[in-house]
Amino acid sequence: MTDYTLAQLSNYSVYSAMVVLTLAMLAHGLYLARIVPARESASTREEAPARELVAAGVGSEGSAASAEGAGGATADAVEAEPRSARKAAGIARMLTLLGTLLLVAGVVLRAAEVHRWPLGNMYEFAIVGAMFTLLAYVGWSTRRDLRWLGLFVVGPVLLVLGAATTVWYTDASELMPSLRSYWLAIHVTVATMTVAVFTLGAALGILYLVQDRLEASDAPPRSFMGRLPSARALERMTYGAHIIAFPMWTFTVIAGAIWARQAWGSYWNWDPKEVWSFVIWVVYAAYLHARATTGWKRQNAVWIALGGFVCVVLNFAVVNLFLVGMHSYSGL
Known part of the structure; x- marks a missing residue:
């Protein structure tokens, strides 16, 4: 099979994944739309007993959280889901899984086409990062009910794939000499995996x-957010995602310094990419410190985490394209 054929198959796989994921996004949205009447009714009935259970403690904070169910809703609320909502959720899950498999195929075919690890330019970074984000979501979904989160994961992934195929796409090309190292597979792969977890x-x-x-406004649960878990559960999940991602980003920065020593003769060169990678590390370290500090509101800590994600986006979409340095590998 020629490289040209592999390139066509890779592109077709990515385009097919985008079509399937678009349908998955619609199905996720339909699930949220269909579940709201039953979820609101059930949450109204169970509000008082649920609060009594949490107040009792049940032994630990984690036990209280389990009373909310896998996705943050009460068991009765899940059982009260209308059949149309369950059907939409099932379709959304299958389409998301299919879209993920198609994207994996696109990445594998791209790797076969270029005869290397597919992380040599912006286009490849984008499709691999989107793939890891979907794999993280699908894998997490096997452990708990995350049907309510699908819309908020598939949507951003589609935006990234859209930019990758229209703005950042580049044909296969040889790697720059400094990139021809096994550290490409280690350093950049861990970086893209970390960005996927940061996205979640x-x-x-x-x-x-x-x-x-x-919840602070004491408004009745009739808004769009009434379909999602409680703020308390969402904050714990936010913290859990960053607890996983932060050590991975720490490894990314250290591995990058080791690779820089081999490629350029120095561990640190004050390159824009190196500086921004360190800025990201500092901001997320500040979030984790604020989260563990008595007197800090968790809302303020989460704002710091979102600031860290803004830095991640700038590092990928701005630094790679507009700041010239040793890491100018966008391919554009």
């Missing part, structure tokens, strides 16, 4: 801030 954490953080504001 940012989505959860935004949902938490909105949910917390609505």
Whole structure:
């Protein structure tokens, strides 16, 4: 099979994944739209007993959280889901899984086409990062009910894939000499995996801030956010995602310094990419410190985490394109 054929198959796989994921996004939205009447009714009935259970403690904070169910809703609320909502959720899950498999195929075919690890330019970074984000979501979904989160994961992934195929796409090319190292597979792969987890954490953080504001207003659960878990549960999930991602980003920065020593003769060169990677590390370290510090509101801590994600986006979409340095590998 020629490289040209592999390139066509890779592109077809990515385009097919985008079509399937678009349908998955619609199905996720339909699930949220269909579940709201039953979820609101059930939450109204169970509000008092649920609060009594949490107040009792049940032994620990984690036990209280389990009373909310896998996705933050009560067991009765899940059982009260209308059949149309369950059907839409099932379709959304299958389409998301299919879209993920198609994207994986696109990445594998791209790797076969270029005869190397597919992380040599912006286009490849984008499709691999989108793939890891979907894999993280699908994998997490096997452990708990995250049907309510699908819309907020698939949507951003589609935006990234859209930019990758229209703005950042480049044909296969040889790697620059400094990139021809096994550190490409280690350093850049871990970096893209970390960005995937940061993306999930940012989505959860935004949902938490909105949910917390609505709960503080004591408004009846009739808004769109009434379909999602409680603010308390969303904040714990946000923290959990960042607890996983932060050590991975720490490894990314250290591995990058080791690779820089081999490629350029110095561990640190004050390159724009190196500086921004360190800025990201500092901001997320500040979030984790604020989260563990007595007297800090968790809402303020989450705002710091979202600031860290803004730095991640700038590092990828701005630094790679507009700041010239040793890491000018966008391919554009």
